[in-house]
Amino acid sequence: MTCEEAEVLIHALIDGELDAGHAREVEVHIEGCAHCAVLMKEYQEIRQAIAESDLRYKAPLELRRKIEKALPQPQPQAAPSRRSVLRGFAMGSAVSAMAATGLVAIVLRNDDEQRIENEVVSAHLRSLQAGHLIDVVSTDQHTVKPWFNGKLDVSPPVIDLTAQGFTLIGGRLDYVNAREIGAVVYKRRQHVINLFVAQTANTERKTAKVSTLQGFNIRRWSDRGLNYWAVSDLGADELSEFGDKFESAMRANKEG
Amino acid sequence: MVVNASQDDPEKARRFREAALPYLDDAYTLARYLLRDAADAEDAVQECYLRAYKHFDSYRGPAMKPWLFAILRNVCRAEYARRKTAPTAVEELPEGGDQTPMWNEAPETPEKQMLRRFDGDTVRRLVAALAEPFRETFVLREIQNLSYREIADVAAVPVGTVMSRLARARAMLRSAWLAEQEQAK
Numbered sequence: 001m002t003c004e005e006a007e008v009l010i011h012a013l014i015d016g017e018l019d020a021g022h023a024r025e026v027e028v029h030i031e032g033c034a035h036c037a038v039l040m041k042e043y044q045e046i047r048q049a050i051a052e053s054d055l056r057y058k059a060p061l062e063l064r065r066k067i068e069k070a071l072p073q074p075q076p077q078a079a080p081s082r083r084s085v086l087r088g089f090a091m092g093s094a095v096s097a098m099a100a101t102g103l104v105a106i107v108l109r110n111d112d113e114q115r116i117e118n119e120v121v122s123a124h125l126r127s128l129q130a131g132h133l134i135d136v137v138s139t140d141q142h143t144v145k146p147w148f149n150g151k152l153d154v155s156p157p158v159i160d161l162t163a164q165g166f167t168l169i170g171g172r173l174d175y176v177n178a179r180e181i182g183a184v185v186y187k188r189r190q191h192v193i194n195l196f197v198a199q200t201a202n203t204e205r206k207t208a209k210v211s212t213l214q215g216f217n218i219r220r221w222s223d224r225g226l227n228y229w230a231v232s233d234l235g236a237d238e239l240s241e242f243g244d245k246f247e248s249a250m251r252a253n254k255e256g
Numbered sequence: 257m258v259v260n261a262s263q264d265d266p267e268k269a270r271r272f273r274e275a276a277l278p279y280l281d282d283a284y285t286l287a288r289y290l291l292r293d294a295a296d297a298e299d300a301v302q303e304c305y306l307r308a309y310k311h312f313d314s315y316r317g318p319a320m321k322p323w324l325f326a327i328l329r330n331v332c333r334a335e336y337a338r339r340k341t342a343p344t345a346v347e348e349l350p351e352g353g354d355q356t357p358m359w360n361e362a363p364e365t366p367e368k369q370m371l372r373r374f375d376g377d378t379v380r381r382l383v384a385a386l387a388e389p390f391r392e393t394f395v396l397r398e399i400q401n402l403s404y405r406e407i408a409d410v411a412a413v414p415v416g417t418v419m420s421r422l423a424r425a426r427a428m429l430r431s432a433w434l435a436e437q438e439q440a441k
Binding site: 007008009010011012015017039042043045046047049050051053054055056057058059060062063064066067070071072073115122126175178 | 265266268269270272273274277278280281282283284285288297298301302305306309371373374375376379380383397398399403404419420422423426427429430433
């Protein structure tokens with residue numbers, strides 16, 4: 001084999017695209033050719049460096065939004081309007097009236113729930129890539145909360161749980177179930193917790209359910225017209241603790 | 257629930273979302289490298305997804321990512337054509353530019369030395385400086401992790417051409433890398 005040939009085939013060898021016979025030929029050439037051996041080593045180093053650098057870009061949220069808007073909406077009849085949700089907040093007893101007037105609550109089927117949990121875990125994974133975690137960086141709930149206003153129909157509750165051992169580190173807009181939703185980001189030690197919050201027309205309170213998906217724990221609950229998914233690689237016990245602390249802080253807020 | 261014709265679209269949209277939207281960052285990354293402009297990349301990806309949705313009924317494979325990329329690449333080529341007629345046209349390599357022997361690119365006698373590591377921004381700049389179509393092949397291989405076969409399908413060229421373009425791309429990047437290293441000394 002000539003150097004000229006080897007200089008092309010080296011790359012296919014590095015990429016694992018050569019069959020055993022050709023791979024052997026290239027290897028034999030490299031053993032006897034210092035020039036090609038050095039080249040191959042350098043290419044491998046560059047390849048390694050490329051693999052270790054984050055050369056990817058993240059699609060701007062605005063682009064995601066434009067594409068989402070251009071596609072037909074799923075369950076268009078079920079998307080609650082801001083008003084219907086607010087009405088649900090304001091008058092608990094109005095829920096039955098809403099049902100009577102044909103505003104049917106979204107009841108997720110099991111496979112839908114499963115699919116959404118999958119999406120929530122994907123969103124969590126996406127958020128862990130470099131530079132993707134947080135749109136607004138702040139440990140102050142009074143900074144994070146207003147940041148969501150105007151970006152979402154219903155902004156998620158932002159609660160400071162530092163005293164309870166969960167540090168608020170910021171917020172982010174994300175996409176789950178073809179809708180823009182808020183993610184409030186907490187940390188315990190080195191573990192990130194994404195708390196995804198989406199509105200629902202169903203104002204019924206649903207107690208927490210913990211499940212595991214792709215090695216992540218998910219604690220899901222619903223309260224006062226909002227669905228919550230807390231996702232983390234924290235153990236199920238600590239994630240439950242997070243959810244309990246969050247829910248009791250919410251109750252304290254309501255009473256206070 | 258009554259099933260009627262008007263529900264076909266939301267159902268198609270749902271399947272399309274699940275299949276195609278997970279690759280949005282990948283598509284945007286490819287468009288950024290192909291067009292080297294953030295706003296143009298955004299437009300191209302949006303157009304790509306709309307075209308992909310339109311043709312989604314006839315989609316039978318290959319894998320979703322190369323399929324989307326093939327569409328995106330066509331959108332980007334239309335953008336090149338537009339730029340060529342624009343006053344500030346980006347200079348393109350003439351057809352067959354990849355036929356130039358690659359050994360002109362690399363210094364004749366590479367010396368044994370450790371290659372320096374650069375930060376992400378520098379590496380992005382070096383990759384972005386590669387000429388078309390070598391940049392395309394390189395990005396599809398090294399950043400998008402496509403196989404040679406998939407790259408051949410996306411770029412509509414034989415596998416042999418993928419191989420020679422990739423060899424040339426890496427040779428050019430190596431030269432640029434060494435030059436950058438020299439400059440940084």
